Amino acid sequence: MLEERILEFARLLRKGGVNVSVTQVTAAIQAAAAVGLAQEDFYIALLSTLVVDQIDQPLFDKLFRLYFFSLEPGVIQKNINYEEQDTEQLTVGMQLVDSIEGIGTGRGAGASPYLLLVKAVRETNYPLLRRLGEMGVESLGELEQEAVAEIDKLVDQAKVAIGWYQAVNTLEKIRVQEKVSEIRYSKWLECLSFLEKYMESLLEDLLVKKFGYDAIEEIALAANIKEKEFYRLDQLEIQEIRKQITKMARKLASRYARRYRRAKHGKIDLRRTIKNAMINGGTPVRLKYRKRVISKPELILLCDVSGSVALFSEFMLQLVYTIQNRFSHIRSFLFVNTVDEVTEYFKNNSIEEALEKAFAKARYAMSPFSDYGRVFRQFEKEYLPTFSPQSTLIILGDARNNYRHDEKDSLQRIGEQVRRILWFNPQPRDEWNTEDSIIGIYAPYCRQIFECRNLKQLEEVTEAIL
Amino acid sequence: MFQSREELEKKLAEYHYLIDRDVATVVYLAVKLQKPLLVEGPAGVGKTELAKALAAVTNSRLIRLQCYEGLDEAKALYEWNYQKQLLCLHLKQNQSKSWHEAKDDIFTREFLLRRPLLDALESTEPVVLLIDEVDKSDEEFESFLLEILSDYQITIPELGTIKAKRVPLTVLTSNNFRDFGDALKRRCVHLYLDYPTFERELEIIRLKVPGIDQLLSQQLVSFVQVLRKQDIKKPPSIAETIDWARSLLTLCVSRIDADIVQSTLSILLKYQSDIDKILPRVSSLLPDD
Structure with missing residues (x-):
């Protein structure tokens, strides 16, 4: 019974993109x-054995809560004291809410929940915040099974229902007027993010209770950001992806090191050979070789930053610059319908700063529609003479040319100048060459074209350039 | 070794190493399941100290292997003592012996230099094996640790497989300097040690800095806790909080204010850029009351 539950839970984790091995189970x-099976101990037991990576812990927590609290509450023994204490605190807040709710409905106008929210945040009154969260979720009414896929949207609706945005505005004003200290303000922010999380978890809980295992499974799948397409990411997930990219970069960098360290042949290192020979009484039994100097590729990144592709270009730039010591030289260019070099920004800034500055200051767009033909021609004229024939040119973009001239001859001449051209396309493969996508026209001049829609594929293509 | 988690918690507390219930559960699990304990977390939260405390409360010998780039089997596991072997051969030159006899003579335990890992496996008394900062070692070394950590045995070609006399309590620590392989991680029980909560840190300060004023200790701990949430390169560790508390005690400070903090900030923050960032904002970061 317990074994089965743990196994099923492990399967859920895998669906969410956490690697769990049989040994771990x-x-x-x-x-x-x-x-x-006491609540806390059981949680720790699973956490310390199933989660290998700190990054996976938030997902683990969520699935643990949904699976063992909402779906299979019989498995573990809950900690009763904790709950009791909670309700006691809550009653005070509830009375308050109820009284104001009464006024609100009775007189038509007057107290709106947003004032209550402001009050709760200013007093960091968590029971009241919880009550407000429940109100918000209740206002959504009956939930359909489809709702599982749109939890974010529902949370937003719930926020509107309790006057979230008004409250945030008011709090900002109060902060300026009353010169609130940074510490208190950070506590306010904690309150708000708590409320947001609380509403999300309430919703998930409701859905899981109503629709069972299927709902959890879907939540797990949705949380698997490694296979989520870039254009579907929300703000929080983008943050998460940024962290993942830094981690991935480290992994890629060290994997590279391992592959090359083995092959040590070539010039003999005389000094070390003789030194080593002393062990064998002066006979050089084992030859020592000089370390091999690894030739590092030169990289040129040409990134489309129009609309839907911008995020992908940003990720790629972040990834490449995190492992920049793996390349002898990186030059980067941004374009929409005109191209500008942004290499300089990455020289003395942190990567985040550099990205921000590059996107803010570079002149890459005269209109919001990308024009590959024009860009290739300009690129050939202005920059091509400065590239070495050893360099790899990487083009990031969806090749949607807005029905303009393709200028493929330009791309051909560029291709003859550099060692190879690789094209990373963030559009799904079956949409290639439909509508205004002309990737097929450019394909003959590229060594390879990769589909690159999610983090997993991003990792794969990065290995291709190392 | 321990009958229950409570016992472990109590014994560590007697040694003045305070841990949370959750942490105790994980440590207890590692002991009970005889799996290595992998401790991760920011610098200065007491990862190494945990291993030392465990050794002390279980009356075990602590064998410590500090990892660094370039660490190999010869330094971690065993090495043949070439010089001694040569000497032996020289002495035996005149007694004409067959190759077989000579070979057996020089590849025996007598000529084996025991390095920390072999030492830990062969020990007959209880030991705590601390493999410190695993993430600093090379990838090759990591895969080589696999045999030791999963089966508690090592293979020496000339001697055969050596199995552990008794399973050592193994603690690995990592700063996440480099992300090491999943294979190694999967063999361990995981513990993430974070900075302590306000109450816990207060307790630690009162324990380590006896004679500190109640209110002062509260003030200084809450300031450090706020400081850790700021965007800085190296947030102050517990050791730095203790240092700061000691300095304030020495300076006979009874309440902290902006001036005191500004003049002693370098004890908490080790990077000039961090200090520059925090210095002008000190008064807004101080506790309200």
């Missing part, structure tokens, strides 16, 4: 047996 079962 075995360890989790042993661990659960060792510490018992």
